[in-house]
Amino acid sequence: MDAAPTVxxxxxxxxxNSMTRSEKRIARVLLARYPAVGLESVTEFAKQAEVSAPTVLRFIAKLGFGGYPDFRRALREEIDESQLNPLTKPRIENIDAGTEYGNELLGVVRSTLAELDMGLVEKVTELFSDERRSINILGGDLTTTVASHLFFHLRKMRRLVFSLPATIQERADRIVDLGKRDIVVLFDIRRYQADIIKTARIASQKGCTVVLFTDQWMSEASEVATHVFRARVGTSSPWDSLLGLNAIVETVALSLDRRLWSMVRPRLEVMERYKVDLLDQETTSTPPE
Amino acid sequence: MDAAPTVxxxxxxxxxNSMTRSEKRIARVLLARYPAVGLESVTEFAKQAEVSAPTVLRFIAKLGFGGYPDFRRALREEIDESQLNPLTKPRIENIDAGTEYGNELLGVVRSTLAELDMGLVEKVTELFSDERRSINILGGDLTTTVASHLFFHLRKMRRLVFSLPATIQERADRIVDLGKRDIVVLFDIRRYQADIIKTARIASQKGCTVVLFTDQWMSEASEVATHVFRARVGTSSPWDSLLGLNAIVETVALSLDRRLWSMVRPRLEVMERYKVDLLDQETTSTPPE
DNA sequence: GAATATATGAAATTTTTATAACATAAACGG
DNA sequence: CCGTTTATGTTATAAAAATTTCATATATTC
Structure with missing residues (x-):
């Protein structure tokens, strides 16, 4: 009957989503510190969820447990099992009628990653690791969000990371200073943008290393790009999906993080300190009465 | 201080080796089913080790704990740390880890979509279809890119779509004008941001409909949100993945596109025309020789 | 092999925990 | 808005768990 080893x-x-207010609180606290909170006493659990103990009891009763001890026993069993096969649990997914599109999205990610050349990821990681080179990122109309995602990650890990302006005028002002040392990262998928292709041409001419993220049909920019990543973007819908591109970006980011870890960690700590300082200043800036 | 996370x-x-016979039994049973047995009652623990309860108590007292509850608390803390502290996450430095990570990303998308409540998508689509309501989007530090992605899609399909400013001051200026008619869309995943949670609270208080995109552990903002989408974000890497969130956003966008199709198509055509006009103007703006 | 020290367990006691019963508050449908 | 249902909290009670006490067993030393 209970064949599915449901966690x-x-x-x-x-x-x-079908829970009451207090129940959601309980769920949130439990999931946030899973499974530890569940192993405390009801009273303690309830206190953390800011509800009363009986509410917690009713909650776990609704889940089908015979009582709080029964619930804890189940959690302990899970701990036992997870020891034997750590994280390798097969996830049996429940198929909903409305998830046809979901399968398509899943397909986008799957084929993108399957076609992803890990050697290329390595090479680009190597490239991005060189902190003497500047990295200049530019996305298109739709892809600007993925470009920002890459920007965010690179920015956390190293210096000299910039995003190229979207307006032609400002961008021209920036491109003029680029040279052999600099890396230009472009995103361009179908409904390819002329300005991005031109930016690629110019950058290439100036000796920049050009990294392009495009779709399977490949933007014209690929003609001059040094490295080209291709993602699946097509779905049955009129809108292209950015999931594939995003998956590549996250893979590259992780690869870079692994390589630069020894430098990234202290960097993040310092950033965190500054952040706290900046927030502090904000609160103390009020002049005394 | 407590640099060594003593397990x-x-x-x-x-x-x-310096233990008595009964103590060794206790140790053996505990290590064999670590830490689950320790989370049972002393009586149960003792029974499994085939010793008496007081013997177990003396055992854990020797280990330096103030009592059995204290011992269990320590075990729970270990569970917490091993699972949640991002810095303790196992870092697999494997060469072929790329593929492995790909599977993880795939898993993020799969389980996010499997857990996605299509009824909720419907409801939110309905909500977003009402063009009299304004939609105000705000993302967090990391999630701002996904927020932009949603912004992009909604912007294409309807009017009155805005993004809330990232700076507190400007945001306050905007929030003051929001009311019952308005929709506030927030993104908040772990390392939850206080300012976003507060924004949610205020918006809710002002009668806005609040739509929240969060992770499986659910930001506190979920307490006041009208609709909550939850995505998987966790991977074995120290960085969370946005693929799940993105998948939800794209699903919602598509759903909305299907519903508003008859209005969206002409709108897109008009936009396209304006775009061409604007570009034309740009090129002809150069004064003749 | 006593005398002593140490380890262990049974039973009694104290404390904590889980739960039931009731009261109050919030949400809901007309 | 009302009455009704549902959710939640308070208080009281039963159950259980943890701990202490003390008796008994086992090992250790001379």
Whole structure:
């Protein structure tokens, strides 16, 4: 009967939307510190979720447990099992009628990653690791969000990361200073943008290393690009999906993070400190009465 | 200070040779089913080790704990740390880790979509279809790119779509004008941002409809949100993945596109015409020789 | 092989925890 | 807005768990 080795957390996740206010609180606290909070006493659990103990009890009763001890026993069993096969649990996915498009999106990610050349990822990682080179990122109309995502990650890991302006005028002002040392990263998928292709040409002419993220049909910019990543973007809908591009970006970011970890970690810590300082200043800036 | 994250199991292993017969039994049972047995009651623990409860108590007292509850608390803390602290996440430095990570990303998308409540998508589509309501979008530090992605799509399909400013001051200026008619869309995943949670609270108080995109652990903003989408974000890497969130955004966008199709198509055509006009103007603006 | 020290367990006691019963508040449908 | 249903919290009670006490067993030393 209970063939599916359902993790309690998943069961909760699945029904969280049909929960009452307090129940959601309980679910949130439990999922956030799963499964540890569940192993505390009801009273403690309830306190953390800012509800009363009986509410927690009713919550776990709804999940089908015979009582709080029963619930804890189940959690302990999960811990036991997870020891034997860590994280390798097969996830049996529940198929919903409306997830046809979901399967398409999944397909976009799957084929993009399957076709992804890890050697290229390595090479670009190598390239991005060189902190003497500047990295200049530019996305198109639709892809600007993915470009920002890459920008965000690179920015956290190293210096000299910039985003090229979207307006032609400002961009021209910036391109003029680019040279052999500099890297230009472009995003261009169908409904290819002339200005991006031209930017690629100019950058290439000036000796920049050009990295292009495009779709399977490849923007014209690929003619001059040094490195080209291709993602699947097509779905049955009129809108292209950015999931594939995003997947590549995250893979590259992770690869870079692995390589630069020893430098990135201290950098992040310092950033964190500055952030706290900046926030502090904000609160103390009020003049005394 | 507590630089070494002393695992209790290791401490026990280290001194197992200087133990009495019963103590060794206890140690053996505990290590075999670590840490689950320790989370049962003393009586149960004792029974499994085939010793008496007081013997177990003396055992854990020798380990330096103030009592059995104290011991269990320590075990729970270990569970918390091992699962949630991003810095403790196992870092697999494998060469072929790229593919492995790809599978993880795929998993993020799959489980996000599997857990996606299509009824909720419907409801939010309905909500977004009402052109009398304004839509105000705000993302967090990391999620701002996904927020932009949603912004892009909604912008194409309807009027009254805005993005809320990132700076507190400007945002306050904007929030003051929001009311019952308005929709506030927020993105907040772990390392939850206080300013976003507060924005949610204020918006809710002002009678806005609040749509939240968060992770499986759910930002506190979920307490006041009208609709909550939850995505998977966790991977084995120290960085969270946005693919799940993106998948939800694209699904919502498509759903909206289907519903508003008859209005969206002409709108897009007009936009296209204006775009061409604007570009024309740009090229002809050069004064003749 | 006693005398002593140490380890262990059974039973009693104290404390904590889980739950039931009731009261109040919030949400809902007309 | 009303009455009704549902959700939540408070208080009281039962159950259980943890701990202490003390008796008994086992090992250790001379």
């Amino acid at each position: 309690i957390a998943d069961r909760i996740s699945a029904i969280v | 209790i199991a290791d401490r026990i292993s280290a001194i197992v």
